[in-house]
Amino acid sequence: MRYLLVEDNHELAEAVINRLGLDGHAVDHAGTLTEAEDWLAATGYDLILLDVMLPDGDGRDFLARSRARIETPVIMLTARSQVSDRVGALDQGADDYITKPFDFEELEARCRAVLRRRGGSARNEITLGEAVFDPMAGTLRHGDVSVELRNREIRLLEIFARHTGQILSKGQLMDRLFSFDADVTENAIEVYVGRLRRRIEGMGVRIETVRGLGYRMET
Amino acid sequence: MWRTASIWQRLTLLLAGVAALLSLLSWGMVSALAREAAERTQDNVLAASATIIAETLRSEQGEVRLELPYSAFSMLGAISEDRVFYRVTADDRLLTGYTDLPVPRPPASGNSRVGFETAEFRGEAVRMASVTRQILAGSAPVAVTVTVAQTRAGVSAIASALSRTAAMLSVAFFVVAVGLSAFAARASLRPLNEIAAAVARRGPSDLRPLRRNAPAELAPLLTSLNRLMERLGLSIRRSEDFIAEAAHRVRTPLATVRAQAEVALRSVEDEDTKQRLRRMIRAVDESSRSAGQLLDHATVAYRADDLARSRIDLAALAARTAEALSPTAALRDITLRLDTRPAEVTADAVLLDNALRNVLDNAIKYSPEDTCVTLAIRHDSTFARITVTDEGPGLGNAADGDLTERFRRGANAEGIVGSGLGLTIARDVLVAHGGRLELGAGPDGRGACVSLVLPLS
Secondary structure (H helix, E strand, O other), X not given: OEEEEEOOOHHHHHHHHXXXXXXOOEEEEEOOHHHHHHHHHHOOOOXXXXXXXXXXXXXXXXXXXXXXXXXXXXXXXXXXOHHHHHHHHHHOOOOEEEEOOOOHHXXXXXXXXXXXXXXXXHHHOEEEOOEEEEOOOOEEEEOOEEEXXXXXXXXXXXXXXXXXXXXXXHHHHHHHHOOOOOOOOHHHHHHHHHHHHHHOOOOOOEEEEEOOOEEEEEO | OOOOOOHXXXXXXXXXXXXXXXXXXXXXXHHHHHHHHXXXXXXXXXXXXXXXXHHOOEEEOOEEEOOOOXXXXXXXXXXXXXXXXXXXXXXXXXXXXXXXXXXXXXXOOOOOOEEEEEEEEOXXXXXXXXXXXXXXXXXXXXXXXXXXXXXXXXXXXXXXXXXXXXXXXXXXXXXXXXXXXXXXXXXXXXXXXXXXXXXXXXXXXXXXXXXXXXOOOOHHHHHHHHHHHHHHHHHHHHHHHHHHHHHHHHHHHHHHHHHHHHHHHHHOOOHHHHHHHHHHHHHHHHHHHHHHHHHHHHHHHHHHOXXXXXXXXXXXXXXXXXXXXXXXXXXXXXEEEEEOOOOEEEEEHHHHHHHHHHHHHHHHHHOOOOOEEEEEEXXXXXXXXXXXXXXOOOOOOOOHHHHXXXXXXXXXXXXXXXXXXXXXXXXXXXXXXXXXEEEEEOOOOOOEEEEEEEEOO
């Protein structure tokens, strides 16, 4: 996934880039609308995260201006009053919006939802044994059969898929899978791994338990 | 009193005063003229009568002879029923008539041969005319004076009758004038009333300048009114911008803190540090959520006075709101189930969306993972009802009113980020639309069931 983040607060931008990078996404950062124009002219993106208040203008105006040229889905990052601003952002062609400060899990979920609405793209697909997994659309295809996965299954499978052959501890999986303050125990990981194992049964890929260390996906 | 009396009353009163004065004046003048005309007529007839009698005098054998012509008196009878007196004297010697009738003074000027005078005779006012003529009787000329008198009652009656008619006409004139004054006052005040009505018709946030053709006198008022509205609009825009700017200034650094803390949470191993970072994030969420809800609450309170009403299909609105919240629900594997039917209401779409979002957001927040939140729409003939049911811990025993109070949170809210304003906002929105918010338990006593009740359009 390639993101363009248009945000003038550098500390926030750095944290977003860092966090999305952890999930294996590439993020380009523009601090102003002019920079954003330059990036957009140079490369194509899967998704644009656009701040509303930028030093050289209003993100919504930018969106209204460039909507005709740019087909990339856009999620607005807004820090303004919800009632008065939400409508404005959607009316001007944004696919969704998220209010600052946001939960990364929620940002990711919203990105996923927007991309799913727009239809997934082939370049995001990951081959797992005999199956094809589209983490953005949340589907797992095996031959003619396509299975819709639930949110946590998608994210768990994505983590395994991006780290095949690596041992992932229950702690690591918990951090990635649950929101920071979810009240869950390591048992929950065992439940989700169990579900996922049933989903991928017979697809030439499996999740092994490495006693005392965690889990590993093998193809 | 006079300062606060209506301009219409003042103007009418003023014009009526003028009309009364004019009526009185014209009545006075007409009465005087009528009296004068009647008196002059009497004078003329008296003079003619006296002259005719004088003409019939002739001298016969040195004696003055008189034959009273009947016509001389019938003339006098023609103008009124007044009594007539006469006296004819030759050189102060009475020829015929009433001895005690006073003799008027001879006319002052030489031109007129007739002298007039008003005098008292036998207890009544009489008007007299006398003509003196020289007649040659015998050798010496004799000065014969003919005096004819008539009482004035009849003449006065005629004058009074004329005066009464004049008074009646004056009153009629006055009444018509007052009516016309009231009409004229109203007509000239109509542009003012039209401007007032145009201003009154407006919603509180409609601050466009008034564009209408006003009389020159009202143009300054219109201009100042438009300037005031312009300034008011500017100050409202400024405070809205200020709120937006304030939210931006507060939330952007909060977003930075949260994002950095979350990244740190990922990279540290020490459980104690992780715990501290989690607390930080929670505190950030609390404050940013409160700030957001406070701003929403203020916006709702402001807009409730002036709803931007349009016809809305609740099913479509619910579908949109549910879709917007589905990623949040999906995060915790909560399924949003829609069971809607079309129901049309007249409402402010933005506010209604916000109310439903608050209720739905609550349901998702308080639901356990991997459960279902149901959004149903039903309606009877008068009310539509959006019901949000969850499988969470329910609302406890708190009375409905308590949870919709500002900053009041349920007994089960422990450990879940919230501001205590969500239901307050939802309730305010519904009340502004003539509806209500109902809180209760789910179908079999489990979970919470929140209903948004709205009148159908």
